[in-house]
Amino acid sequence: MSRNTCSVSCNDEAEVRRDDAPADSRRWLYLPVQLFCILTLLLLLSACSALDGSIQPTATPDAQKVNVFGTAANHVHAMMALPGNVLLVATHYGLYRSADTGKSWSGPNQGMGDMMTSSLTSSPMDRQHVYLLAEHSLSSQTGTIGLYASSDGGSSWQPASKASDTGKMYTIVAGNRSANELYAYVPTKGANGFVVSQDGGKHFSSPGPLPFGRILGILALPGQPGQLLVYSNDGAARSSDGGAHWQTIKDFTSAVYNMTTSGPREPIYASGDQGIMVSKDGGKSFSMAYADARYSALTAVPDQPEMVYGKTGRMIYKSTDGGHSWKTLPQIKGNLENLVPDPQVSSRLFLSLSYPCAVYQFDQQNPTWTSLTPKA
Numbered sequence: 001m002s003r004n005t006c007s008v009s010c011n012d013e014a015e016v017r018r019d020d021a022p023a024d025s026r027r028w029l030y031l032p033v034q035l036f037c038i039l040t041l042l043l044l045l046s047a048c049s050a051l052d053g054s055i056q057p058t059a060t061p062d063a064q065k066v067n068v069f070g071t072a073a074n075h076v077h078a079m080m081a082l083p084g085n086v087l088l089v090a091t092h093y094g095l096y097r098s099a100d101t102g103k104s105w106s107g108p109n110q111g112m113g114d115m116m117t118s119s120l121t122s123s124p125m126d127r128q129h130v131y132l133l134a135e136h137s138l139s140s141q142t143g144t145i146g147l148y149a150s151s152d153g154g155s156s157w158q159p160a161s162k163a164s165d166t167g168k169m170y171t172i173v174a175g176n177r178s179a180n181e182l183y184a185y186v187p188t189k190g191a192n193g194f195v196v197s198q199d200g201g202k203h204f205s206s207p208g209p210l211p212f213g214r215i216l217g218i219l220a221l222p223g224q225p226g227q228l229l230v231y232s233n234d235g236a237a238r239s240s241d242g243g244a245h246w247q248t249i250k251d252f253t254s255a256v257y258n259m260t261t262s263g264p265r266e267p268i269y270a271s272g273d274q275g276i277m278v279s280k281d282g283g284k285s286f287s288m289a290y291a292d293a294r295y296s297a298l299t300a301v302p303d304q305p306e307m308v309y310g311k312t313g314r315m316i317y318k319s320t321d322g323g324h325s326w327k328t329l330p331q332i333k334g335n336l337e338n339l340v341p342d343p344q345v346s347s348r349l350f351l352s353l354s355y356p357c358a359v360y361q362f363d364q365q366n367p368t369w370t371s372l373t374p375k376a
Contacts, residue, residue: 065376066356068105069096075354077118079338080154082127087350087372088154090117091357092137097154102350102359102372111157115143119172124222126179127343128153131172131201135163147172147184147201160201167193172201173218177225177242183218190214194230194243207243216257221282223264229283231256231270238283251277251286260308262300269308269323271295276310276323289323299339304346311339316351332360332369 066072070093078090085101094108095117108114116137123129130150134143146162147169163169167186175181180200186193190213195204212232221227226242235252236259239245256272268279268286275291276298295310295317310317310326313336317326334353342348347364350372358373 067358067376068374069107069357070094072356074357075335076337076352076357077116078120078132079340079350079352079359080120080122080130081340081342081350082122082130082153083343084153086153087359088120088130089352089357089359090120090132092116095132095134095154095157098372099155102361105374109154109157112143112148113141114138115141115145119169121172121174121182123174123179123181124176124220129174129179129200130154131160131174131182132157133169133172135168149200161197161204166195166204171217173220175242176220176222176227183220183228183243185215185218187214194218196243207241208245211237211246211248216255217259219259219261219268219283221261221264221268224282227282229259229268231259231272236270236283236286249283249286258295258297260298260300262302262305262307266300266305267322269298269300271298271310278323290319290326293317293326297339299341299349301341301346302343307346309339309341309349311336329362330368334358 064071069091074091074093076089076091080088085099087098087102089096094114095112096105096107097109098105112134115134117132117134119133121131128151130153132148134148135145144159144162146166147160148157149160150157167188169184170187171185173183175183175196178198180198182197182201184195184204186195191209192206194210195206197204210230212234215230215232217231219229226240228239228243230237233255235254236249236256237246238249252272252274254273256270259268259270261268268283270277270286271294273294276289276293277286278289279286293310295312297311299309301307306320306322308319308323315331316329316336316339318329319326335355336351337354338352340350342350349362351360351362358371360369361372362369
């Protein structure tokens with residue numbers, strides 16, 4: 001990992017799918033993924049900037065732009081597709097937005113300048129309510145470090161809360177009880193780092209302690225108010241009261257990297273050390289769907305409960321039978337980052353790449369990758 005690399009979604013050369021490896025050796029092939037994920041939180045907090053908000057010695061971007069997203073030093077932290085053909089790409093040097101499915105882009109966003117942006121999330125009750133995190137990646141930047149909110153699909157942004165008041169958040173996830181509900185995780189607070197806001201991110205409080213010292217992510221179940229899942233290097237847990245109380249999920253005995261679902265009361269997919277697991281009872285229990293893959297990220301497709309994508313550092317896989325079998329998508333060169341389905345066209349998929357930043361589109365009707373990255 002280079003000095004200014006801050007994408008730490010287990011997106012690593014260790015994440016390989018080795019179905020042809022001898023059974024007694026597969027566990028050693030997967031070991032680097034687990035070790036990498038153990039360091040995920042630490043790397044995310046230290047690779048781009050320090051816990052106390054001081055500037056780290058990240059590389060200054062070259063003057064020469066290579067495409068609409070800037071220089072070859074830029075890289076992607078998060079991406080989101082919204083209804084109305086809107087794409088948002090949060091990068092190390094600013095937020096970029098397209099209102100025409102990638103034909104044209106605006107950015108970096110003037111409200112945050114070229115500050116480092118990450119962890120995009122939108123409310124399932126009102127997709128125009130969008131939140132993200134922003135901080136400094138260069139000593140020349142002067143914008144407010146913290147949480148930003150938009151009520152118009154990312155067209156304009158306002159500061160919601162400062163990191164100096166809330167603590168430095170690792171991830172944010174829109175809640176499922178109101179459009180103004182937001183969950184976040186502050187690693188420096190350990191087991192008490194799970195916090196919730198009911199006023200659009202202006203104020204946060206802790207509903208109760210987590211069952212783990214640290215977590216890797218949060219999944220708020222759509223259409224089920226107060227129903228939450230958290231996952232970590234120690235397994236996963238479920239809450240039915242907005243995080244006040246947690247029950248560990250006994251079916252997980254080791255690290256869980258990622259969870260996803262396609263919609264209200266649809267199957268929940270999880271990828272971890274044990275393989276690909278699925279729940280059909282709202283996360284109360286999980287069963288094995290596919291034991292021979294460890295994907296760093298899973299992406300479910302809205303309104304297609306049996307369709308799910310898996311990603312490693314170099315390859316993308318697709319399942320159409322609820323994770324029980326997988327096929328590879330055409331390979332694309334580059335550092336694969338975020339995989340996002342189109343919320344309106346189930347056959348369409350968006351992919352972001354890093355070093356340099358780029359966005360591609362894949363459509364099942366025309367199974368090739370098409371660039372959505374205009375030149376500089």
